[in-house]
Amino acid sequence: MKVGVFICHCGNNIAGTVDVARVAEETRKIPGVAYAINYMYTCSEPGQDQIKDAIKKYDLDRIVVAACSPRMHELTFRRTVEKAGLNRYYFEMANIREHCSWIGEDRELNTNKAMEAVRAAVAKVMQDKPLYSSSFAVNKRVLVIGGGVAGMQAALDCADGGHEVVLVEKSPSVGGMMARLDKTFPTIDCSICILGPKMVDVAQHDLIKLYAYSEVEEVKGYVGNYQIKIRKKATYVDWTKCTGCGECMEKCPSKDAYDSFNFGVAPTKAINIPFPQAIPKKAKIDPTYCRQFTKGKCGVCAKICPTKAINYEMEDEIVTEEVGAIVVASGYGLLDIEKMGEYGGGRYPDVITAIQYERLLNASGPTSGHIVRPSDHEEPKTVVFVSCCGSRDKSIGVPYCSNFCCMYIAKQAILTKDHMPDSQSYVFYMDIRSPGKGYDEFTRRAQEEYGTKYIRGRVSRIFPKGKKMVVRGADTLLGTTVEIEADLVVLANAVTAAPGAPQLAEKLHISYDTNAFYVESHPKLRPVETNTSGVFLAGCAQGPKDIPASVGQGSAAAAKVLSMLSKDFLENDPAIAQVNQNACVGCLKCVKTCPFQAIVEEELRGGKVVAKVIQTVCAGCGVCTSTCPCGAIQLQHFTDNQLLAEVNALCLS
Amino acid sequence: MRVINLSTTSDASFIEQVKKESGQDPAECYQCGNCTAGCPYTEFFDYPVSMIMRLIQAGQKDTVLNSKAIWLCATCETCTTRCPCEVDVAHVMDTLRNIAYREGRYTEKDIKTFYEAFLTSLKNNGRIYELGILMGYKAKTLHLLADADLGPNVLVKRLIHFQPNKIEGRDEVQRIFKRFAEKRDNEKRDNQKRDHHG
């Protein structure tokens, strides 16, 4: 056995705090190591060529690269050794950057630690076995979760690429938050005018199957072959019959239902179509407000409906779909302003959220685009916008910037002046964050052309005084407290993860960060992939971002899906469990513990019962391996012997 | 406006001292101004509280410790309650006052005198003797007529005792003061020693 070891400098990233030459020198003393060298950038083209040349020149049969995290470059180097004729599993990485040079300050200790990491990797690689992947057929249908602008874009791009798409949307209509917006920055074009056609495309595309008012119940399978259970929630209206005529809504006597589309700006009916441009344009009963459900009598809608679509007995329905790839575009939520007690959030009617203000500005909103104060329906003259409301606020658990509120505040201030030329807007801000193309020019216009007064400082309190709301904040540039007597206060409340985001992540086996936004594979280089192959991200589900960025990610996720689905077969990862049938005593403990039901029992010819792994189902977790009392089932590439070799290399010397 | 030379006047040891004594990291303040906006005393302060935080960040020891603001702060806790960065600002103000007191810097002399009158009464009696405090305070500040208008109401309604209420455990309380004074003296001596050798 001849092991070759390549120790990377990573410029100064490693060499700065690790004596790489010394590591190479010590490595040469390890039994089995035939060759060891340190090099500036191992992953560069000459770096990889050097590995290939050394394999040929010195007849190396196992390779170790001591460099960055295997999560970064394992795949790169596996390809390299394969090109040089070795099995790609005759390769190991020692992480001497993320786990060593970047976190330790003492050069001597770091160098020593790096040598240890190399020693363990060498021990492991000497135990490695060649593994070969097998290929399996790919289901070319796609599931998109969330029908906001990001999800719709992904669905349309995949469908235009020729694949069937299943689009699951939680609420009764697609459109997401963008469907609620009035105009959009920085061009101030009408939101629904640009979104509406996309929504119609989604509805009319032959290859898109839309499940509105539905949620993903269960996800089974693996990349290329998922089985999805979808819960179609009861609407109490047979959508195959409903024409969206709206007569039921007109006549329904229950008038105080919470309107989640309008964020409670005005009440709606117990049976309703969320908004005029809704897709699908179908009615739905909200049983918490419907008298038929709460009091047991009414039935007006059933009587009035010309197509007899109403069905009070309807129940949730579960359907199953099979797909090969998944795009998650479940969007975002907004911070509950009751958390901002000092702003009287939720207590004072004239302190509202920015999304409620969008609905007030919107010509098809509940006030037909007239800006009025909720308390007395009078037109406000002085409007105060409070930015970073809850954002960048550790004390309430939102340490991050919500990304787009600076921009929409400028937009709303401009629109306020457009609607009411004699009004005056103020904005309390900490920083104006407007780095996009044309964005800073836009926030400047809000100040220069539209006369919005920007005040640099946070607001500490908002309280009523007569008919006014007093906003008391700091002007840190003046160095003192300022008070404004406002008619209406608009809070730019923080963007949060979508409600239920963690639960959805758990179904999909993808990770989420401490703020419940989904985690991408790599923050720079793989922004729309997840660590679960076959699952992709788009839009605000990954983190707050504006419409252009959401749409960009929707298309990027679709491109990733299309490139994956361009192959008819995928190769599996051969690092899966394997049963040694001679050693197996047929206790079937592994069958019970496998989280993926990947193990079945098999009767051999002699009548002996043993365990058998279904290759395509095994996900490679290794739970079975540590369950088996006989060591009969071994997770390849992480066998007991291989891991113990590492333990011994670290502990026995 | 004064020009501040940050290369020569920023006192790193002062920043460290505030950090250590208050347990708060001044660097966590991002200068949003919320504390200033909420502080009921901003109109009386010479430097609003967020600016005190900024001056600490800039290591401006003298300006901070000679400010009126640190004496006028009433520890009302508004700033602490609302600071988005979870800085216990009121405790920082308190700490600054402690340091200033130790260094003999009293920019608001009347307040310092009032506090001392209070603590003297506490030390002597174990409890507070309100009339005693008032008399002690007036004798020192010579504000003899301050609050005289309240006199009739206070006395007629017998809001104030004429006799100090002394407790049995007076000596125990006095021991607290004594051990405290010794401890601080020792520290001072140690510090001086260290400065000499260091």
Add this chain to the structure above:
Amino acid sequence: MADKDYAYYPGCSLEGTGSAYDASIRLVMQALGVEVKEPHDWSCCGSTPAHAVDHLLAGALAARNLVLVQKMGLKGVSAPCPSCFSALKTAHYRMAKSKAFKDEVNELLDVPYEGTVDVRSTLQFIYENIGVEEVARPVKLALPNMKVAPYYGCILNRPPEIAQFDDPENPVSMDNLISAVGVEVVDYAFKMECCGAAFGVPRKDMVNKLTHKVLSMAIEAGANCIAVACPLCQQNLDLRQAQVNAAMGSSFNIPVLYFSQIMGLTYGFTPKELGIDKGVVDPGNLIETGPIVPKEVEKPKKTKAAAKEAS
């Protein structure tokens, strides 16, 4: 139901300017059947002047009293004065949080503090350990003329990490207690805006301005009476009301009662027993009592904290 067996630490002000507060609390406790257990030979908590001068000294002066409660073998102590409450609770909190601080404080004491005493304001004790239902039980009379603006002052429930009681921005405990005894309350925005605190003596100018704001907001909201839970607040709002009027050109004449006095009136104690005559602004006919007229029971307002717990 939480434990009612708590010590009662009156604090110095309640022996002097706040004696009416003390008297009314004792009567209310009597009506509620809760024994008042005063630690023997308690000393001053140190209040603002101690922590303004030195944290360690402040910690020790407060902790001496916690040790007394510890000796009584009781689970906790309630203090009517927010200043005492804050001094005691802050000492307890800081000692719990830092072992170094605890050791330093204990070095100054004869008997070390073990860190076992639960400190509450007497308002919190009545609200949480006794509860609004119990509080409503002894009510005999109504106060039909009274419209109360409860004033909490700044440190009764702040900072939330230390006080751990009620909502720091919109407290409702006193509102709920007063409603529970059948008296009308008004909502206003300056419930916990500072009144000037202990600066009455050295910096009257500040107190005048701040107190003026509080009084005018309460009156604007329709109140004809202010309820307080603090002897210092009472002093600034009541005793100094004439000074405020003189300095600010106002003509306020609004009585300021302790919440316990209002409760006591509905329990049938006389204004004299409750020390209401010690107030400067005469409550006049506001304290006239009448027979109870049954009205629709209002649900207690929820605080943010309570709502969080419920969910």
Add this chain to the structure above:
Amino acid sequence: MPELAGKELRIVGFLCNWCSYGGADTAGVGRFKQPTDLRIIRVPCSGRIDPLFVVKALINGADGVLVSGCHPRDCHYSDGNYYARRRLEMLKQFLPFMGIDGKRFHYTWVSASEGQRWQKVVTDFTRQVHGIGPLHEKKEAAK
């Protein structure tokens, strides 16, 4: 030379690939300084960790063993970490019977984004092991 005598103790960490290994990477990317004693072995899932590995490590020369996986409910493989938790909890109870201080073994959960949490876990555990001192006196003396 496994650990630098006098400066380090020998600590072995078993980390699941998806969460904690990523968390340790994140800590590295964020340059969150940590003690250097820990040597990391990557496994696909905390459910792959056989208590035997921990015991072997401690017997063969480690002074402490740290195991870290995904947060409960956030396991890349559904519920591998539940199996891990059950086994490792049993192991923790069992160690004292082998004469090994239970404090030499710690298992916890760190997600891929929690670089700062990882820094704290490593720092605290290293401190804890240093508090107990080396497990293998003989070898120490021989050096």
